[in-house]
Amino acid sequence: MSPQQFRDISWNGLWKQNPGLAQLLGLCPILAISTTMVNAVSLGIATVLVMTVANLAVSGLRNFVPYEIRIPVFILIIAALVTMVDLAFNAYFHDLYLVLGIFIPLIVTNCIVLARVEAYAAKNDPLTSTVDGIMMGIGLVWVLALLGGLRELLGAGTLFSGIEMIIPGASAWSVFGDDYPGFLIAILPPGAFFALGVLIAVFNVINARLAARARRQPPPTAPAPATRAEDDGEAVAAG
Numbered sequence: 134m135s136p137q138q139f140r141d142i143s144w145n146g147l148w149k150q151n152p153g154l155a156q157l158l159g160l161c162p163i164l165a166i167s168t169t170m171v172n173a174v175s176l177g178i179a180t181v182l183v184m185t186v187a188n189l190a191v192s193g194l195r196n197f198v199p200y201e202i203r204i205p206v207f208i209l210i211i212a213a214l215v216t217m218v219d220l221a222f223n224a225y226f227h228d229l230y231l232v233l234g235i236f237i238p239l240i241v242t243n244c245i246v247l248a249r250v251e252a253y254a255a256k257n258d259p260l261t262s263t264v265d266g267i268m269m270g271i272g273l274v275w276v277l278a279l280l281g282g283l284r285e286l287l288g289a290g291t292l293f294s295g296i297e298m299i300i301p302g303a304s305a306w307s308v309f310g311d312d313y314p315g316f317l318i319a320i321l322p323p324g325a326f327f328a329l330g331v332l333i334a335v336f337n338v339i340n341a342r343l344a345a346r347a348r349r350q351p352p353p354t355a356p357a358p359a360t361r362a363e364d365d366g367e368a369v370a371a372g
Contacts, residue, residue, distance in 0.1 A: 134261050142261060146268025153276035153329075154336040158244040162236050163277060164325040168288070171295040173281030174274060175229055176236055179222065181270030183214045184246050188254040188266035190214075195255045207250050208241065215240045228298040245273060276332065283328050288320035289313075 152158045159180075167173040190210050191198075198206050219237045222230040230237070240246060249269050254262040285294055290313030294305040307313075318324045 134264070138261065139264065142264050143268045146265065146270075146272045147275070148272070150269075151272045151276060151336070152245045152269055153273055153280075154333055156245075156248070157333075158248055159273070160329075162239065162243065163273075163280065164322065164329065166233065166236050167277055167281040167284055167325060167328075168320050169285045169294045170278055170281040171229075171293055171299065172232060173277035175226075175299070176233055177270070177274035177277040179218050179233075179237055180240055180243065180245065180273060181267065182218055183211060183240050184249060184266040184270045185263055186214050186266075187211050187246060187250055188262040189259055191250045191254040192257060192259040192262035203255065204247075204251070207247065207255075211246055211250070212241045226299060229295070232295065232298070245269065280325075280328055280332060283332075284319045284324055287316045288318075288324065289315050 148155075150156060153160075153163055162176055162180075166176045187207075187210055191207055194206075194210075215238060218240070219230075222233070222237060249266060253265050257265070282292060285291060286308060290307065290309035292306045292308055293303070296303045296305060316324075319328070
């Protein structure tokens with residue numbers, strides 16, 4: 134994989150084809166679990182693990198799976214990986230596992246995972262497919278972190294609420310103090326739609342400005358071809 138190809142895959146996953154802002158895939162977990170930053174990032178990390186290994190596995194097996202049954206096979210691979218992640222969360226982060234609940238098993242039906250497996254991993258080599266899974270997953274994680282942090286900050290005036298479920302002894306940050314009354318709608322389902330709409334609007338504005346800036350830049354000029362007289366002069370000088 135060339136450096137340019139790595140940059141293209143990274144840019145697509147982190148920004149240009151971001152699953153949450155550009156493709157608008159996986160909105161159910163994005164909206165439902167993003168009440169706090171810890172919950173959102175935890176589910177995002179679980180999705181990254183599944184996407185990375187699923188892309189690697191599907192890319193490695195793509196020449197052995199008949200085209201007609203590829204979707205059931207892909208779902209079985211994803212389901213096996215999700216089961217492993219689900220059991221790992223239950224064993225090592227049990228309190229967080231109880232909070233995330235059904236949303237970890239629902240990664241099996243997450244459009245983000247299946248879409249990348251079908252659209253990219255089934256058509257490319259294992260290395261680039263693995264990088265694509267990582268970058269698409271990281272793109273989802275930063276959107277979840279921003280959305281969860283925004284909702285938690287406005288709704289409860291804190292950040293990293295629930296971090297003690299991952300790091301024992303840690304505590305949340307009270308940004309606005311204990312007297313902050315909270316903005317209830319931010320942590321309710323309507324607040325998820327409002328916050329995601331704001332993020333998508335900002336995303337579109339930034340893309341529009343980048344496109345306008347690219348149009349204003351003059352195209353690179355190619356060097357003028359040397360004339361016959363210049364060629365003869367160079368030959369004489371060299372002689």
